[in-house]
Amino acid sequence: MDLTRILNTLKMISGSGLGAPLLIIMILSMVVLPLPPFLLDLFFTFNIAFSLIILLVVIYMLNPLEFSVFPTVILVATLMRLALNVASTRIVLLEGHQGGAAAGKVIEAFGSFVIGGNFAVGLVVFSILVVINFVVVTKGAGRVAEVGARFTLDAMPGKQMAIDADLNSGLITQDQARERRSEVAAEADFYGSMDGASKFVRGDAVAGIIILFVNIIGGLAIGVGQHGMSFAEAGEIYVLLTIGDGLVAQIPSLLLSSASAIVVTRVKGGTEDIGQQVSAQLFENSKALYITAGVMGALGVIPGMPNLVFILLAGSMAGSAYMIDRRQKVLASIETKRELDVRQTVPEVKELGWDDVMPVDIIGLEVGYRLIPLVDKNQGGQLMTRIKGVRKKLSQELGFLVPTVHIRDNLDLSPTMYRITLMGVTMGEAEIFPELELAINPGQVFGSLKGRECRDPAFGLEAVWIDAGQKDHAQTLGYTVVDPGTVIATHLSHLLQSNSHELFGYEEAQQLLDNLAKVAPKLVEDLVPKTLPLGVVVKVLQNLLQEHVSIRDIRTIAETLAEFGVKSQDPDILTSAVRVALGRSIVHEISGIQQELPVITLDSELERLLHKSLQTAGEGGVGIEPGLAEQMHRSLEESAQKMEMEGQVPVLLVSSFVRPWLARFVRHSISGLHVLAYNEIPEDRQIRVVSTVGQRA
Known part of the structure; x- marks a missing residue:
C-alpha cells in the first residue's frame, strides 16, 4: 500500500467520525x-x-x-x-x-x-x-489559566455591552456583531477549559x-x-x-x-506570532542593547574572567544595537516621506453643495435586522421578486410606472418590525415573525388556532401567527395562510394603491404624454401647452387616481381634456368631464359585464338640499348641518354594508354636481363605496335601486 493510499484511508476514517473512537481503542x-x-x-x-x-x-x-x-x-x-x-x-x-x-x-x-x-x-x-x-x-x-478564566468571565458582560453599543451606533453590522459575540463566548469557554x-x-x-x-x-x-x-x-x-x-x-x-x-x-490579540513579538519587543530597543554591551564589556576586562567570551558577546550586542539604530532611522525617513506624499496627494475638502443634500425616497421599505434574510437573495429571500411583481401589477392597473421601492435595514426598528414610507413619511408599519406564518380570518372560520393573535397589517382583519406545521389545519378551518414575505408585499400593494395619486407627478405625466405622442403627436401638441398647462393635466390625473380610476386610457383622457380645456381650466370640472368619458371602463371595473348595476341613491329632497348648500357655501360643505351629515353618513354606511353582505359592490349614484363632494365625504370613512354620477353610467347598462338614503332615514 503506497503513501497516497494510506493518507486517503486516514482522511476517510477522520471524515467518517471514526477517528476519536479508534484513538480511544x-x-x-x-x-x-x-x-x-x-x-x-x-x-x-x-x-x-x-x-x-x-x-x-x-x-x-x-x-x-x-x-x-x-x-x-x-x-x-x-x-x-x-x-x-x-x-x-x-x-x-x-x-x-x-x-x-x-x-x-x-x-x-x-x-x-x-x-x-x-x-x-x-x-x-x-x-x-x-x-x-x-x-x-x-x-x-x-x-495563570485560573486567573485568566476568572478575568475573562468577569469581562464578558462589559464586552457584550460594548458590542451592543457599536451595533446600535451603526459602527458594525449585525453579522459583525454576531461574530464578535461568538468570539467572546469562545474565548470564555477556551480559558475555562485551559483552567x-x-x-x-x-x-x-x-x-x-x-x-x-x-x-x-x-x-x-x-x-x-x-x-x-x-x-x-x-x-x-x-x-x-x-x-x-x-x-x-x-x-x-x-x-x-x-x-x-x-x-x-x-x-x-495581535497579528504576530511569539517569535515576531519577542524579536520586535525585546531586541528592537537599541538603548537596552548598548547598555548591556557596556556592562558585558566591563566584566570582560576584569582579570580572571573569561575575557574572550565576554568581549565577543559585548561586541555582538553593540553591533546589533548599531544596526537596529540605523534601520529605525531609515524607516523613519521613509515614513516621513510617505506622509508628505500623502499630504500632497490628498485633495482639499470640498465645500458643501446641493449634491450633498440627499432627496427622500419616493417609496421606502425599512426592515429590522431579523427580516434581512427576506430581502437577501443570497439567503433565499423572495421579497425582492414579490415587490417587483407588485410594482408591475400596479403599473398595469393604474396606467403609469410605479417608482422603485428602496429597501434598507434600520437598526432603530425592532428586529422583527418593518416600515413603509412615502416621500419620507411613515405610512404603515407592523411586526412580523419570519419563522412563522400568518393565518388570516377572512370573516367566517370554523375553529380557533393557537398562536400570536394580531391584525392583518393591510386590511386590519383578525389574524394569528402560527407554526408552519399548522398551515394545513388552519386552511381546513377556513383561514387564509400566507408567509411573512406575502404579508409585507400585500401591505405595500395596498398602501401604494391607496396613495397612488401621491406617486404621480410631472415626470410621470410627461412620460405618459411622450408615449402618447408616438401614436397621436397632433393630439399631444394641441393639448400641452396650447390648450392646458402641464400642471392642470397633472392635477386631473391625480384626481382620477385618488378616486381609484385607472389612467391607462390616456388617449381618451387627453382627447376629453383637449375638448373641454378650451371652456374651463378648473381641474375639478375637467375631472368630472373625463370621468364621463371613462364611464364605461369605470362601471366595468365595478360590476364587470353584468348589465344590471345595483345602486344606492339619495332621496330627491336630500339631494336638492345638498345641491343648494353647495351652491351657497361652496364645495367645502360648510353649509351642511352637522347632525344631518352624521345621520346621512350612518345611513350610507349601513346601506353599503348590507350590499357587501349580499355579495354586491356598493355604489352610490348621485347627480354630477354633488358627486365630487360626496366622494370626498365618504372616501376615508366608508371603504369600498363607489360614488358615481348619473351621466357616468353607459346607456347599455340598467340601474336597480336597492336602497334610498333620505333625510330622516
Whole structure:
C-alpha cells in the first residue's frame, strides 16, 4: 500500500467520525495488551514528535482561539502518555532481566546514552526535570489559566455591552456583531477549559514520579525474587530502564507543559506570532542593547574572567544595537516621506453643495435586522421578486410606472418590525415573525388556532401567527395562510394603491404624454401647452387616481381634456368631464359585464338640499348641518354594508354636481363605496335601486 493510499484511508476514517473512537481503542489496547518492543519504540517516538508539533503550533499561532481544541489535545496527549507508561512498565518488568534492548531501543538509549549508563545521574536528571515541570512550569501555568478564566468571565458582560453599543451606533453590522459575540463566548469557554486542562498536565507530572518509584521497587523485587539476580545487578538493569522510561515520558510532558504555559501567558490579540513579538519587543530597543554591551564589556576586562567570551558577546550586542539604530532611522525617513506624499496627494475638502443634500425616497421599505434574510437573495429571500411583481401589477392597473421601492435595514426598528414610507413619511408599519406564518380570518372560520393573535397589517382583519406545521389545519378551518414575505408585499400593494395619486407627478405625466405622442403627436401638441398647462393635466390625473380610476386610457383622457380645456381650466370640472368619458371602463371595473348595476341613491329632497348648500357655501360643505351629515353618513354606511353582505359592490349614484363632494365625504370613512354620477353610467347598462338614503332615514 503506497503513501497516497494510506493518507486517503486516514482522511476517510477522520471524515467518517471514526477517528476519536479508534484513538480511544488504541489507548485502551496499550493499557491492556502487551506491545512488542518495535511498536513501543514507534509510539514513544510519535509521542515526542506529537508534543513537539503542539509546541511549534502554539509558538506560531497568532491568537489562542486559533487552537481552540488545545485543551482536548492536552487530555488526549496525557492519556496516550500514561497508556505508554503502563505498556512500558509491563515490558520492563516482564522482559527487563534479558537486558536493556528487551524493553525497546528508545528506553535503552535514554537509559544508557542520555545519562551515560549511570542510574545516580539519571535519578538527578529526572528529579530536576520533574521539579522544572511540576513546580515551575505546570504550577505557574495552572495559576495563570485560573486567573485568566476568572478575568475573562468577569469581562464578558462589559464586552457584550460594548458590542451592543457599536451595533446600535451603526459602527458594525449585525453579522459583525454576531461574530464578535461568538468570539467572546469562545474565548470564555477556551480559558475555562485551559483552567481544567492544566490540572491534567500537573497530574501527569505527579503520576510520572509515582510510576518511577513503583517501577524501581517492582523491578528490584522481580529481579531479585523471581530471576535470582543480585541486588546490584537488578538495580543496574531495572533502575536504568525505569529512569530511561521516565525520561522518555518526561520530555514530551515538559514540551506539553511549556506549550500550555505559552498559551495562557500570551496576551490576546495581535497579528504576530511569539517569535515576531519577542524579536520586535525585546531586541528592537537599541538603548537596552548598548547598555548591556557596556556592562558585558566591563566584566570582560576584569582579570580572571573569561575575557574572550565576554568581549565577543559585548561586541555582538553593540553591533546589533548599531544596526537596529540605523534601520529605525531609515524607516523613519521613509515614513516621513510617505506622509508628505500623502499630504500632497490628498485633495482639499470640498465645500458643501446641493449634491450633498440627499432627496427622500419616493417609496421606502425599512426592515429590522431579523427580516434581512427576506430581502437577501443570497439567503433565499423572495421579497425582492414579490415587490417587483407588485410594482408591475400596479403599473398595469393604474396606467403609469410605479417608482422603485428602496429597501434598507434600520437598526432603530425592532428586529422583527418593518416600515413603509412615502416621500419620507411613515405610512404603515407592523411586526412580523419570519419563522412563522400568518393565518388570516377572512370573516367566517370554523375553529380557533393557537398562536400570536394580531391584525392583518393591510386590511386590519383578525389574524394569528402560527407554526408552519399548522398551515394545513388552519386552511381546513377556513383561514387564509400566507408567509411573512406575502404579508409585507400585500401591505405595500395596498398602501401604494391607496396613495397612488401621491406617486404621480410631472415626470410621470410627461412620460405618459411622450408615449402618447408616438401614436397621436397632433393630439399631444394641441393639448400641452396650447390648450392646458402641464400642471392642470397633472392635477386631473391625480384626481382620477385618488378616486381609484385607472389612467391607462390616456388617449381618451387627453382627447376629453383637449375638448373641454378650451371652456374651463378648473381641474375639478375637467375631472368630472373625463370621468364621463371613462364611464364605461369605470362601471366595468365595478360590476364587470353584468348589465344590471345595483345602486344606492339619495332621496330627491336630500339631494336638492345638498345641491343648494353647495351652491351657497361652496364645495367645502360648510353649509351642511352637522347632525344631518352624521345621520346621512350612518345611513350610507349601513346601506353599503348590507350590499357587501349580499355579495354586491356598493355604489352610490348621485347627480354630477354633488358627486365630487360626496366622494370626498365618504372616501376615508366608508371603504369600498363607489360614488358615481348619473351621466357616468353607459346607456347599455340598467340601474336597480336597492336602497334610498333620505333625510330622516
